[in-house]
Amino acid sequence: MDILLKESLAGAVAVLYGKEVSENLLQIQKTKKEFTGDYTLVVFPLLRISGKSPEITGQEIGDYILANTPLVSEINVVKGFLNITISSSEWRDRLTSFDSEPDFGFSSEGKNSETVVVEYSSPNTNKPLHLGHIRNNLLGYSLSRILSASGKRVIRTNIVNDRGIHICKSMLAWKLFGNGETPESSGKKGDHLVGDYYVMFDKEYKKQVAALTEKGMSSDEAAENAPLMAGAREMLLKWESGDNETLDLWHMMNSWVYAGFDVTYKALGVEFDKIYYESDTFKKGKELVLEALTREILYKKEDGSVWADLTSEKLDQKLLLRSDGTAVYMTQDLGTAVIRHDDFNFDKHIYVVGNEQNYHFQVLALILGKMGFGWAEGLHHFSYGMVELPEGKMKSREGTVVDADDLIDEMTDTARLMSQELGKLEGFSEGEKEAIYKKIGLAALKYYILKVDPKKNMTFNPAESIDFNGNTGPFIQYTYTRIQSVLKKANEGGMGLNRNSFTDVIPNAKEISLIKLINDFPSLVNEASRELSPALVANYCYDIAKEFNQYYHDYTILGESDKNIRDFRIYLSDMAGLVIKKGLWLLGIDVPERM
């Protein structure tokens, strides 16, 4: 629609002023609510071409397209703005044309599609997932859906940080204090059990440090020399050298954690195409580093540690191998990136990782570039802000970390309570009801998080997040179920089946607003993909839900006596529902048919 308009506007300018205009001078935007019109041409940029005042220029162009472009039914000029109204019948025809598009708004993957790897989640295997991971998972999952809906080949991956000193800490604590506790013996979810030992390590370690400082040791020295820390370091060395006993313990505890993570991922509704493990990729990283060392891209210090010198890029020096030869986080990320490129030959690689790692990813791309990998230019750190609580940052020490499993349960509980109070789910089995509660609770959580610009830190207010009214996920779901309810009744009454019956219907203003929103959906998907912005999709879903609710309130659909208008309204509702469902799908939110 707006492309057609743009062409006729360009034509108008060419005829009137005898000059071709470049694309960027024709600024078309949606007309603001308080003015009459559908699209608005901002005429200021054209004044140099017309050599006339804004009002006259607007009027001249407006008069021309009104006379020469059939789809324009009306124009008006306010200051430097030319407001253009598209004829109602044009909008109606536009609506019916959506039907001919097989998967409205979504593009499918083709031979020339860009390949994009999206990494998200990236858990450590020493503690359960928390609220911060939830933001990460939801963003990553939604991004992957948005990208694939815009026609890209998307590979969803996860890197599991399953090795390193932090893992050794929980292993050591379990060995020393665990008395053989297992998920089976304790009934604890595996990731929580392992997390408990990580916390225990920290507690006992602090005690040891305190004891040492009391004996007169400096706090730095004490931190180095506490037996637990020495033990953890020793364990890491054993692990890297392949010690069987250590590996067995590691395998066992990791398997507990993975079982726990699977439950959380499933509850959250996210999945991956390929999961990488740091324990596999760090070796590749070490090889890369050693190889680059021989090419003198990196250098070795006297103590044997290996570094990248990035001072010419105005950054610091970066450690890549410790003096004892063990790998650090950066080492494995180098390896992971190269392995992934070998696996998928990606054009782009998006890392969904918190903004506290901005530096890390800047360095990662630089080092890969130095090593000679041209594709490193395709690496993109999708950096998102922290999640804070109303009382401030989450601190594990103070026990204010919001656990992912708990949170999901609480949202479902709230949905259950609310739903039972409203009592609209009669006739469903308990199992069906539970499935609906879960969809609603998760929608509240997901929408609450995804509607916020990812770059910004966000405040997670538990009281607000479980609100199901207003600008929330359940509000949008509710709109969808209202539509389904109408469609079901229409179907039962044999109405709305004839889509050719409304070719003469002239839609009213509210209906045109809805058609416009539906019409926007395909370009919205592309924009969200280009901008990597689930928030854009969330806002869109809310806009159309709000618009439909107003329509639903102001007009009757099934009660309309004119059969053609009724059929038209049923069809319009159907399309609005479809777009809401697709929009929510892009956010990873499921819709219930009733609620």
Next chain:
RNA sequence: GGUCCUAUAGUUCAAUGGAUAGAACGAAGGUUUCCUAAACCUUAAAUCCAGGUUCGAUUCCUGGUGGGACUACCA
């Protein structure tokens, strides 16, 4: 100290350089013999400060101020 992110109603969030800054929650009031009131309608309420670029700045640039992150042989 250095680098990066950020600042909009009481609160949580919107606004490709365009018109009178838009929602939600909260506050006050109203709507149900009518397709689901988890809805709809009305009212009050905001661009951190100072410069600059521009016909036009919440948006871009510079400098302040407040908040946050990073600057580990942690991840």
